[in-house]
Amino acid sequence: MSRKPATTPELSDAARQNRRFRIGLARASAGALLFALPMLMTMEMWSIGFYVNSSRLALLTLASLPLLTGLSHYSGFERTTSWRQDFKDACTAYGIGWLTAAAILSVFGLLHMQTPLAISLGKIAIQAMPASMGAVLARSQLMGSADEPRERATQDATYGGELFLMAAGALFLAMNVAPTEEVVLIAYKMQTWQTLLLLLGSVIMMHVFVYAVEFGGSHSRPEGTPLWSAFARFTVAGYAVVMLMSLYMLWTFGRADDLALRPLLGQVVVLSFPAALGAASARLVL
Amino acid sequence: MKRKRNGSSPGHEPLWHWMIAGIGGLLLLGTAGYLLYCDVTQEPTPPAIILHVIDVQRQSDGYLATIKAVNTGGRTAAQVIVVGSLIRDGSVIEEREYMYDYLPPRSPRDGGLFFEHAPDAQGVHLEVWASGYTEP
Numbered sequence: 001m002s003r004k005p006a007t008t009p010e011l012s013d014a015a016r017q018n019r020r021f022r023i024g025l026a027r028a029s030a031g032a033l034l035f036a037l038p039m040l041m042t043m044e045m046w047s048i049g050f051y052v053n054s055s056r057l058a059l060l061t062l063a064s065l066p067l068l069t070g071l072s073h074y075s076g077f078e079r080t081t082s083w084r085q086d087f088k089d090a091c092t093a094y095g096i097g098w099l100t101a102a103a104i105l106s107v108f109g110l111l112h113m114q115t116p117l118a119i120s121l122g123k124i125a126i127q128a129m130p131a132s133m134g135a136v137l138a139r140s141q142l143m144g145s146a147d148e149p150r151e152r153a154t155q156d157a158t159y160g161g162e163l164f165l166m167a168a169g170a171l172f173l174a175m176n177v178a179p180t181e182e183v184v185l186i187a188y189k190m191q192t193w194q195t196l197l198l199l200l201g202s203v204i205m206m207h208v209f210v211y212a213v214e215f216g217g218s219h220s221r222p223e224g225t226p227l228w229s230a231f232a233r234f235t236v237a238g239y240a241v242v243m244l245m246s247l248y249m250l251w252t253f254g255r256a257d258d259l260a261l262r263p264l265l266g267q268v269v270v271l272s273f274p275a276a277l278g279a280a281s282a283r284l285v286l
Numbered sequence: 287m288k289r290k291r292n293g294s295s296p297g298h299e300p301l302w303h304w305m306i307a308g309i310g311g312l313l314l315l316g317t318a319g320y321l322l323y324c325d326v327t328q329e330p331t332p333p334a335i336i337l338h339v340i341d342v343q344r345q346s347d348g349y350l351a352t353i354k355a356v357n358t359g360g361r362t363a364a365q366v367i368v369v370g371s372l373i374r375d376g377s378v379i380e381e382r383e384y385m386y387d388y389l390p391p392r393s394p395r396d397g398g399l400f401f402e403h404a405p406d407a408q409g410v411h412l413e414v415w416a417s418g419y420t421e422p
Contacts, residue, residue, distance in 0.1 A: 014300065021303055050362040050390040051422040054325035061318040088299070088307040095310025098317070115393045118324040125317045 028093055028135035032100040035134025035172070036127055040104045044179040048253055049123035056252045061125050064132060067171070068093050070164050071136045089136065097132025098124060126179075133172055159233070162283065166238045169282025170245040170275035177274050178249035187266035199269050202242075202276040207235040209280035239272070242279050246271035328391075333363035335389060335416040340396075342406045349401045353414055357389040363419035364388050370399040370414040379403060379410075388422065 039045050068090035073083065102124045105111050111120050177183060190198070211230060246268050250256040256264055334357065341352040351370060357363055366389045372380040382399040389395060405412040 018300060021300075025306070047388055047422070050388045051364075054321040058318040058321040058325070061314060061321070065314060085299075088304065091307040091311035091314065092303075093310065094314045095306060098310070098313045112393070116391065118321060118328075119390050119393060121317055121320055125321065128313075128317070 024138075025092075025096065027138040028096045029100055029138075031134040031136075031138025032093075032097045032131040033104075033134070035137070036097070036101060036131035037104070039130055039176060040101065040108070040127055042180070044181065045126055046105075046110050046123055048126055048179050049119055052122060052126070052252070052254060054118060054122065056254075057122055057125050060129060060252050064094060064129050065090055067168060068132055068136050070161075071133065071168055074161065074165060075137060093136035094128065094132040096135040097130075098128040100135075101127035101131045130172060130175055133168070162234065163237065163241055165282045166279035167241050167245055169278035169280070170242040170272075171249070171278075172282075173278025174246050174249040174271050174275040178246070178255065178271055179253050183250075183267055183270050184255065187263060187270045190266065190270070195266055195269050198273055202269075202273050203235060203239050206238055206242075206276045206280045207231060209277075210234070210283050238279055239276060242272050242275045243268055245279075246275050249275075329360050331360040333357050333359040333361055333366075333389065333391075333419055335359075335363065335366060335419075337368060337414045337416060339405075339412055339414060342404075342412075344404075345400075349404050349406075351399045351401060351405050351412060351414075353397050353399065354394055355386060355389060355397065355416070356394050357391050360391055362388055362390045362422050364422040366419045367417045368397060368399075368414060369417045370401075370405075370412060372401060372403055372405055373411045373413055374409055383417070389419070 069083070069086045072086040072089040072093065102111070105123060105127065110123065187195075247256065250264075250267055250271060255267060259267075336356050336358055338354045339351055340354045341350075343350045343352070353368060353370070355366070355368065357366075364387065366386040367383055368386070369381065369383045371378045380401050380403055382401060384397050384399060386395055386397065399414075403410065
């Protein structure tokens with residue numbers, strides 16, 4: 001059947017917009033699940049809700065609003081034309097992420113009625129962050145290409161935008177790993193030369209990932225830009241962003257409290273390894 | 287920045303799109319606000335653990351005493367060891383223990399101690415206490 005119902009243009013426009021929005025919501029839920037499930041099934045992530053400082057968790061939650069707005073700007077689950085729409089999408093994505101996290105935690109039997117609200121809320125808030133990142137990124141990751149040609153807003157990203165995307169990627173991967181005991185253990189196991197090797201390896205990996213390997217959609221260096229300039233402006237600056245994000249995650253989860261500088265730096269370098277991978281991938285994938 | 291237009295001008299999205307966004311925004315602000323409120327209003331007092339024997343059951347080869355623990359302090363205790371002693375005529379005839387991984391504030395958690403002797407027998411007294419914890 002190829003006959004189309006005769007409708008007024010405005011009505012079909014609105015209907016199409018609604019349909020697109022509903023599909024967007026479904027994709028966002030799928031994205032939330034995809035991004036958050038590994039963390040929803042990690043024991044440390046549940047127990048963190050018991051002892052993490054509430055104010056730091058509140059700060060992380062509030063920080064997700066500009067983070068999601070920025071991510072929506074560069075690749076949201078809906079086509080956006082303005083920051084206002086990006087803000088709307090960020091709120092929607094957070095709602096989907098929060099509800100997805102709460103639903104899965106309830107099904108897993110991890111939320112109890114006798115538990116004080118603050119603790120359950122803390123458990124959900126930790127998971128809602130990666131879940132909502134998944135929700136907002138669902139469009140770029142899961143979208144079908146038939147009716148909506150894939151846009152690549154990241155190609156237009158400014159220098160600040162590039163750093164922002166790296167920060168978002170680093171934050172996501174660091175959040176995956178920071179709560180685990182292993183970060184602390186690995187940092188204790190490594191000697192200074194191994195720590196330095198890991199630091200160097202992370203920086204090289206970031207650079208190679210984005211420039212040398214030329215993955216599909218990677219950023220090839222514009223003609224005439226010297227190698228050292230791209231290295232300094234993107235890789236070194238990017239690694240600094242990665243370290244800051246790692247430190248922020250360690251601080252949020254209370255891993256950095258009462259820690260001398262040397263063990264703290266060890267943990268930051270260990271956590272920066274996956275975070276650097278996240279940062280480099282964010283520039284590739286988004 | 288070049289962005290593709292989708293034909294609808296911003297501000298003309300259907301109301302229910304904004305309502306869903308509003309729910310998300312409320313969840314976000316509500317979560318952050320409540321967590322902040324709890325942090326400001328609640329004293330981070332050290333763990334204080336109260337234990338109750340809620341049930342004693344006869345089992346095929348002994349007895350099970352079910353214990354309920356509540357941490358009335360403000361901070362979560364980790365690796366809380368609960369010890370139960372059966373006392374007859376002033377002397378300990380049996381001692382058992384178990385551990386809670388975490389006891390968050392005001393969140394009751396159950397545990398159990400297995401005894402050979404009946405904890406509810408005549409002249410026998412079951413005493414339970416928390417012997418220690420670590421900071422999580």
